[in-house]
Every structure is written in C-alpha cells, then in structure tokens.
Amino acid sequence: MKNFGYFSRGRRNFLSPLLLTVLLLSFAGCGYKPVAQYGREQIPDPVYVDVRLSGMEPQNGVFLKEEIMRILRTHFQERVVSDKSAAVSRLIVPGYKIDYSPLAYDTHGYVIRYRVTVDIDFILRTPKGELRKHIGGTEDVNIQPGSLTSATAREYAIRTAIRKAMDNFIAYVTQKGYGK
Template identity: 25%
Template sequence: MRARRQLLLAGLAAPLAVALAACGFQPRREPELLFQSIALTGFAPGSPLAAELRRQLARTPVKLVEDPNRAELVLEALLDERDKTSVVTTTAGQVREWQLRVKLDFLLRTPSGEILLPNTQLRMSRDMNTSESAALAKEQEEAQLYRAMQSDVVNQLLRRLAAVRLPA
C-alpha cells in the first residue's frame, strides 16, 4: 500500500516538474550588474540601509569605491529615512497601532555628472499592532520589520541597478 502511494506521488510529481520547466519558471536569481565599480554618496553615517546595500554589493563582482571620481557609477542618496507614526490610538491616548516606514530617494549618475537614473523614490511601510504588556517583544518585532523593509528596498535598488546601461 505504501509503495503504491509513493509510486503514485512520483508519477504525479514528474509531469508537474516538466510543466514548470516548460513554462519558463525559474527561481529568482541575484541581479546581474553590468558595471565594474560604484561609489555610494549622501548616506548618513551609520545608515543601516547603506550597510545593507554594502553587504549585498559585496556578494557581487562589483567593486565598492570610496572616491566617486574613480567609480564607473555614483549612487547618490538624496533621502535615507526611517520613521514611525501612530495610526490607531485609544480614547485614553494609548497607541494601539504604528506605521513603520523606510524611505530612500536616490539618483544614479556617472562621475562626470551624466544622470543615468533620475530622482527615484523607494518606499516601504508596515503596520504593527502594539500592547504595553508585550513591550519587549514588540521592540524586537519592530526591529525585524525594519530589517525586512530595508532588505526589500535594497533588493529593489539592485534590480534597478541591473537595468542600467552605461553610456558608450
């Protein structure tokens, strides 16, 4: 009985795998960047978003250059901000829900000043319920939500960088 079930499952899995391969399904891969070096400017010192971007770029063959004049491309951060606003409060003034936001405005240019990507805005927001009885857990949840949003923003940024073609 058990062998028959396994054989039946294997018989169903094989056509499914063939169908997925035939439709062009592929797991998401790292974006392929078509430049050799990049400089990051305009980020606040100690910016968690800049740190995540540096970490992700370290996984690619692209070299991170400190001097913008020596890089092929310059990513200039115009706004790098996190904020938290109350969305729902009780009649007693206690906050019951927060909205967490990560904002990044940037442009991409060559060292000579030619704009390759004009001012682009990336925004992420998440809502988070809160209660005074679980304050420590909610702090950890908030930090985790910020990390997830920051990772999403960096992934979107890398996909935009992968679409950039250098001027000839």
C-alpha cells in the same frame, strides 16, 4: 522477438540522456541570465555608496548605508569601496524619510503593532550615465512592552523596509538597462 524487446529497451536508455542534453542545450542557448547578472552589468564595480545623513535621525541613515552596501555585496557580488575616486559607479542617497504609523493598540492604549515606511531618493551614476528614482518600502512589526525588544523590532523593521526599497530600485535599474 527477444531481440526486439532488447532493442526497444536500449533505445529508451539512449533517448533519455539525448533528450536531457537537447533540453539543457536549448535552455542554455535561449539567452537566459539571472537578474543579478543584469544588475552587475548596469552597476559596474567598484561602487561607492554615499548616504547623506539626516540631522533628525542619523542612526537610520547608518542603517540605510549598511543595508545598501550589504545588498550590493551579497546579491550582486559588487565590490564596495570607501574612496570616492576609486569607484566606477556611485550610488547616492541625497534624501530619505522613515515614518512610523500605528496599526493596532492594546487595551491600555499602547501601540502594539506599527508600520515602518521608508521613502528613499536614489541617484545612480555610472559610465553609462545617471539614473534618478524615488522608491519606498514598508514593513509591519509587532512590539512588546519591553524597550529592548521594541528597539530590536524597530531596527529589524527599518532594515527590512530598506531592503524592500533597495530590491525595487535594483529591479528598476535592471529593467531600464535590459535590452540595451
């Protein structure tokens, strides 16, 4: 009887690594790829980012370009170039609009919370073709009476809304190219 108990215990020790190996191989063999990898396949690098600045708010255009370049570098490890002729892909933003809507007021009638809405037109040109999409993003922000705090909160809200719009655009590009 002692041998039977030893055998069953040894069998369990043998089956655990075997089961783990089978599960890992089946997961790896199912074709799973992270979304970032699909994004890299749809937007080959190097990438040139061209944001046409608005005459009304050129500072927001700079925020927009910086945020797009940061997302391409960090999320997709894309190489962003400053020379248009050296790029394989071009991400063009011919137009954008940034609006502020008050959401809450204090007892004196000053705005203490507002919503930043970003509407961006994207054009993606790659060797596979051209893709156009209009996408928006929003972010709510609380503001303080101090001007420095308000400016920092405003910049944070703009960048966050841009990031949300860019994430939606990348998801759209990935979905359009999925399975091709």
